[in-house]
Amino acid sequence: FSFCQLIYKADLIKDNNLKFDSKAVYGEDTEFALKALSYGESVAVGEEITYLYIQRNDSATSKSGLKRFNFIETLENLSKFYKSGGQNELADLVITSRIPRAIFGNMNYFFYHGYDFDEVMSKMDDLDLFSKLSKFKGDSKFKFKIRLFLLNPKLYYKMWKKFKNTI
Template structure:
């Protein structure tokens, strides 16, 4: 069996428009000792044909797994089970990376390492976040994420394979939205340190078919996911982190998704009724933290309709 430093896991479902670019970006890495594991999740377009064509012509060690359509979580789990590298990297089949992605991530020592990402929406590019330090404890990293003090997506991280496999960490196949942050926040609790690079090497494509754009009110399901993470942290004796989930991450997720629906033209009554159905107003009221954000929540809870009307007038100035 080859001893690879890194296993790159690429789930694919009907990505014929993007997967060629994705694989080219992986094949052309300046890092050499890695394998690529592509999981075709029952694509009905030309994705599998393109995958076979690209990888058969490359010198990169690779595995191609074909399965019946079971969802991205199942596909990633299949990739993890086949991975032989010391570290795991995840790249979605409609994203791409720069040629130094793996070399920026890999040092062979840290439990986790991080690069920055750029959201690409047509010709529009987001500004990557900049960290002021090169290392951070996993605990501090978790707290920073739970306080939403930084933009974060799970694909920024390189994960030590032994942490993932020894602790049985998997993506939850029942989740449509938020399975990635669930995976990352559970994995990070087992590590000591995150090595940080400020190089932006991951390009995260936004398009109408993205799960984040097609999940309707299922975006609110992330609240239940975070409640599960809080229970998980409690089971590990980390009541402090569990409390941070309840008093910071959940209220911010509720408020952020609510404003997402408003911004995208969803009917006010539909959004509010869904929030009441899920008891999100109570969960929103538990916020503890920044006084400015707390004031926004209080204004909304005092009169959701007035908040909404004010938001419509001033939406460019209200986060």
């Protein structure tokens, strides 16, 4: 599934003043789609392929670098949006599941693409991502990975490099 597959009624977008965040370098489609879905009264699913997604090395997403971590702020804004609409359970789910998964996913993306460990850790520290990781609530396997990482990030990194994301 991809948010690129969604088709919206123009009135839904206009009536709710929905816009893509033009400052976002990563994840702007997620915020737009989840807000739109929260306003919609119904959703239809079709089998037809309606788009072609091409990942280019020179795309904005590919060149975003450590700014990919800014997606966490997008998710925090989404949580506030849900909370302001009285959807507290959904707001909490973003904080306790989606944000930690996004942090971990982006961190592993950086490791996979050869980013400097200390640079990644420094950015995570600047954005207070370690404490946000610790808020994870969910499956025990992923929670174990987070705990292992938080206990000793350098050891986790060395293990990750050795086993290439199989831990």
